[in-house]
Amino acid sequence: MNADVVREVFFWGVGAIMVIAALRVVTTQNVVHAALYLVGTLMGAAALYVLLLAEFVAWAQVLIYVGAVVVLMLFGLMLTRAPIGKANYDNSQRPLAAVVAAVLFGVMSWILIDAFSGTELELAGENAPRTQDIGAVIFSSYVWPFEIVSVLLLAALIGAVMIARRDEPEADKEVGS
Amino acid sequence: MFELNLSDWQILLVKLGLVLAIVPAITLVAGYAEHKVMAHLQHRLGPMYPGGFHGWATLLADGLKFIYKEDIIPAAADRKVFSLAPLAIFVPTVLTVLVLPLDETLVVEELDLGLFYLLAVSSISTIGMLMAGWSSSNKYALIGALRAAAQLIAYELPIVLSAAVAAMLAGTLSLNGIVEAQEWPFVLWPPGIGLIAFLVFFGAGVAELTRPPFDMPVAESEIITGAFTEYSGMRFIFSTFFPEVANMVIISGVATTLFLGGYQPIVPLGFLDAVPGLVWFTLKTAFMVFMLLWIRPTFPRLREDQLQKFAWKFLIPTSLVLILAAGAWVLYAPEGLK
Amino acid sequence: MLDERKLSAARKRTYGIGLLKGMAVTLKHLFKHNTVIEYPDEKQDLGPRTRGVIALKEENCTVCMLCARECPDWCIYIDSHKETLPPKREGGRPRKRNVLDRFAIDYALCMYCGICVEVCPYDALFWSREFEYAEYDIRQLTHEKEKLSDWMATVLPPPALEAGAEQPGQPVAATPAAAAPAPTAVAPAPTAVAPAVQPAGATTPTPAPSMSAPAETTEADKARLPAPPAHPAPRATTDPEAAGRSPEVPTTGQETVLSDQEKAVYQEDPGPNVDVPAEQPQPVALERSEDAEAVYQQVLKEQLDKGSSAQVAEARARVARAKAERGIKRGPTPLTVDKPVPSAPTKGAPRPEPSGAPEAKAPQPDPGPVAAPAEAGAAGSDEAETSAPAAAKEPAAEEPPSAEPVSTPDPQAAAPAVGGSDETPDQVFERVLQEEKAKGSSDAVAQGRAKAARVKAERAQK
Ligand code: SF4
Ligand code: SF4
Numbered sequence: 002m003n004a005d006v007v008r009e010v011f012f013w014g015v016g017a018i019m020v021i022a023a024l025r026v027v028t029t030q031n032v033v034h035a036a037l038y039l040v041g042t043l044m045g046a047a048a049l050y051v052l053l054l055a056e057f058v059a060w061a062q063v064l065i066y067v068g069a070v071v072v073l074m075l076f077g078l079m080l081t082r083a084p085i086g087k088a089n090y091d092n093s094q095r096p097l098a099a100v101v102a103a104v105l106f107g108v109m110s111w112i113l114i115d116a117f118s119g120t121e122l123e124l125a126g127e128n129a130p131r132t133q134d135i136g137a138v139i140f141s142s143y144v145w146p147f148e149i150v151s152v153l154l155l156a157a158l159i160g161a162v163m164i165a166r167r168d169e170p171e172a173d174k175e176v177g178s
Numbered sequence: 179m180f181e182l183n184l185s186d187w188q189i190l191l192v193k194l195g196l197v198l199a200i201v202p203a204i205t206l207v208a209g210y211a212e213h214k215v216m217a218h219l220q221h222r223l224g225p226m227y228p229g230g231f232h233g234w235a236t237l238l239a240d241g242l243k244f245i246y247k248e249d250i251i252p253a254a255a256d257r258k259v260f261s262l263a264p265l266a267i268f269v270p271t272v273l274t275v276l277v278l279p280l281d282e283t284l285v286v287e288e289l290d291l292g293l294f295y296l297l298a299v300s301s302i303s304t305i306g307m308l309m310a311g312w313s314s315s316n317k318y319a320l321i322g323a324l325r326a327a328a329q330l331i332a333y334e335l336p337i338v339l340s341a342a343v344a345a346m347l348a349g350t351l352s353l354n355g356i357v358e359a360q361e362w363p364f365v366l367w368p369p370g371i372g373l374i375a376f377l378v379f380f381g382a383g384v385a386e387l388t389r390p391p392f393d394m395p396v397a398e399s400e401i402i403t404g405a406f407t408e409y410s411g412m413r414f415i416f417s418t419f420f421p422e423v424a425n426m427v428i429i430s431g432v433a434t435t436l437f438l439g440g441y442q443p444i445v446p447l448g449f450l451d452a453v454p455g456l457v458w459f460t461l462k463t464a465f466m467v468f469m470l471l472w473i474r475p476t477f478p479r480l481r482e483d484q485l486q487k488f489a490w491k492f493l494i495p496t497s498l499v500l501i502l503a504a505g506a507w508v509l510y511a512p513e514g515l516k
Numbered sequence: 517m518l519d520e521r522k523l524s525a526a527r528k529r530t531y532g533i534g535l536l537k538g539m540a541v542t543l544k545h546l547f548k549h550n551t552v553i554e555y556p557d558e559k560q561d562l563g564p565r566t567r568g569v570i571a572l573k574e575e576n577c578t579v580c581m582l583c584a585r586e587c588p589d590w591c592i593y594i595d596s597h598k599e600t601l602p603p604k605r606e607g608g609r610p611r612k613r614n615v616l617d618r619f620a621i622d623y624a625l626c627m628y629c630g631i632c633v634e635v636c637p638y639d640a641l642f643w644s645r646e647f648e649y650a651e652y653d654i655r656q657l658t659h660e661k662e663k664l665s666d667w668m669a670t671v672l673p674p675p676a677l678e679a680g681a682e683q684p685g686q687p688v689a690a691t692p693a694a695a696a697p698a699p700t701a702v703a704p705a706p707t708a709v710a711p712a713v714q715p716a717g718a719t720t721p722t723p724a725p726s727m728s729a730p731a732e733t734t735e736a737d738k739a740r741l742p743a744p745p746a747h748p749a750p751r752a753t754t755d756p757e758a759a760g761r762s763p764e765v766p767t768t769g770q771e772t773v774l775s776d777q778e779k780a781v782y783q784e785d786p787g788p789n790v791d792v793p794a795e796q797p798q799p800v801a802l803e804r805s806e807d808a809e810a811v812y813q814q815v816l817k818e819q820l821d822k823g824s825s826a827q828v829a830e831a832r833a834r835v836a837r838a839k840a841e842r843g844i845k846r847g848p849t850p851l852t853v854d855k856p857v858p859s860a861p862t863k864g865a866p867r868p869e870p871s872g873a874p875e876a877k878a879p880q881p882d883p884g885p886v887a888a889p890a891e892a893g894a895a896g897s898d899e900a901e902t903s904a905p906a907a908a909k910e911p912a913a914e915e916p917p918s919a920e921p922v923s924t925p926d927p928q929a930a931a932p933a934v935g936g937s938d939e940t941p942d943q944v945f946e947r948v949l950q951e952e953k954a955k956g957s958s959d960a961v962a963q964g965r966a967k968a969a970r971v972k973a974e975r976a977q978k
Contacts, residue, residue, distance in 0.1 A: 033312055037259065040305060056291050060298040064338075068301025069331065075308045076327045079320060132291055132351065219542040223552045476542040477535070 019045035057132045193286045209237045209423045215471040247411040259313035264417035266306030271421045273299045278431045279354045281441045281455035292353035304330040311405035322404020326395035332489035336382035339497035343375040344436040346504045357440030364439035376437040383429040391477035430466030438462045567628045568647035571667035576640035579614040583632035591625035619661035644670040812837035945970040
């Protein structure tokens, strides 16, 4: 069995799982199920990254999206409204959303194909991407985007704290840990 | 690196089989140790009957009992999610073992990004907790799951940050590399940074395990067994007992790897090199496990708000400062000291 | 709030030293020798007052139902039936008594509060230390009377009294001169009674040495033991036959009217803290004219000499002074008691085992039953029923009231004093009212009792 064939099989298998999961995310009637299908999609993406030898991105995907973002989504859903069983949160904008999603999908596919079609990635050997290279690139050529994102996140963090903070005097009276 | 051939697959399968056999065995040993050590710390004897000699077969008997128990799924539960949740907790636990270097070459898969992989995979089980809690259709379970999620998210940060300190000092994310980069006296060097990072990692690790004194997600006096209230039989084993004990060993192993010099001898004496690294690794991990067992019966359970305060107001700032210090050390420490 | 803040600040200042201390404690225990008792293999010597299982002494049970009624869980089941015994002698009245058919405790419900044991006035229930009676079937946790009686074998003898403890009162033998207006049973040994009741040194700081000496007390007690059996009342004053009441009519009502007389009888043994009726010779403590302060000093000294701690000595001395003051103030005026207090004599007394032989009744009246009629009366039970002998085996061994028919030729001595047909209910009312007032009962009580007496008298007339 050729390694390439194995890779192909994996790719298409994972791809199929991702597509099904993604479809279920938008069609399922249960918000929690939707979030769990999203986990499937994101894990599939991570698997694809691994197939592309982008290990760092793959683990980052798992750590951040699965381990944090989806957990927070689930957390929020369960804290607020997450009835077990069928709960129809549909509304009349479903067709509109479908159109928007389709357009977005088309645009992104077109851009990606336009930009990268025909590019051969060297996955093994001298020029294979290494984690070190990612680090070096982030902190050299992409340092400005990196910093801007950091500041944006910091602002979001402070904003969240300000919104969540209660300025009640009782808050201070709590006994320290 | 990706030259797969048939024999590679076979090796991988054998390795996986070994892991699947050894992890439960180690879990049994650690679980038994937990029973006995905790009992003696509390001036008790612990199990004495099953198996005859000091109750060595207690956990086997327990397991047998759980196998025979009825697997109950509540009528109002979300059956699919309910049955999948133990899997979502159990599988990541086993997956984390794959990268732990037990000896120089004794590792299932030596990954370039071992540390990162470990942290990423172990974060998945949070979803399992949430699934279990939500699908049980039980308020205790839901509250337990929410507590667990809040706690795991909060303590994920100090763990990642303090592990990052170790990675920065070693200059690599590979677990083998981190072990190799450490020199005697492992955790005490560089002065302060290593020890504090170790303590932060350890404290956050205890919380990540949801073990006392950080066991609010399963606080039995408040919410029964938290997210696993409705579980029974084998599902219960695979969702609570097994991951808890296995994770305890794994966290100890990770702490050993990151801070205690992994499979290196405890003191750098020439003749000690003859002892296989696995022995050193086991000894150090056992010591860490003992520390965890020691903490458990000693301290009372914290309150939920105290727990969150401890993470956000103490551990996370501390580890952020540590990262700064570690960076400064790596960049500016005189060459002779490093 | 403020304190808590200070506390947490103080905690912070220690920088986790407390945590290390805690860990040191548990570590120490890791190496300590274990003192665990491995239960099924080793057994603990449980304390003498362990609440393991309740044993029933069937002969003592009179089916008074107190235990069943007081049980918070209602887990005592009692069935009984009445039996009519042939008269003891020719021409006598047939006696009725209750026979226990079923006595069961459901240990699946029982919460081991011990109320039943406490409340049983006839010493029929006891705690046993046995606790290993788990069952696979919950229904078997209901122990029937045979099983409950079997537990009797495991009941420990009552523990010895502590040194210096109050000597429990002895069963009081009424004077044979039952018709005497005042019970004089105590008269032969008045000085002996007082010390028996008072803790040595507490209220008897008197020069009379015999009073505080326990040895003397015991002797006095012994001396009283062979006294004739208790005879509840000079009831012969009313002719019960003349009352014309059929034996079947429950003799209810007499407890109200007779209670004073009964009281007089049952107070013959005053028990601790029960003041002695006026007719009795006053205990010396009350007669002494010593002034309170001297009492205080003396008791204090005695106590300190005895080796009591300063606090205890002072407390006892203060008590003695207070008692002395009261005693002086009241002097020899009659002290009345509204309620008969069957305190010490019923419980805790080293009770002689009923020998089972009917002849034993005279020398060894059981302490328990002494208070029974009073209690039973308070509970509104039929006096004749409750005082009936518990078991056929020992018809009268422990029941001074039931000894009546034997010692008195008149089997109906227990008939109510008010039952006489020569009194109209209204007269009864007046009389009882007067009696009660004379006794010093409060108006309300006197009225109530008088009314009750009238009603009963009316009923008896019909
Ligand atoms: S000890 Fe048991 S049987 Fe006796 S009163 Fe209490 S609950 Fe009832
Ligand atoms: S004599 Fe004692 S055991 Fe018998 S019914 Fe009365 S209280 Fe219960």
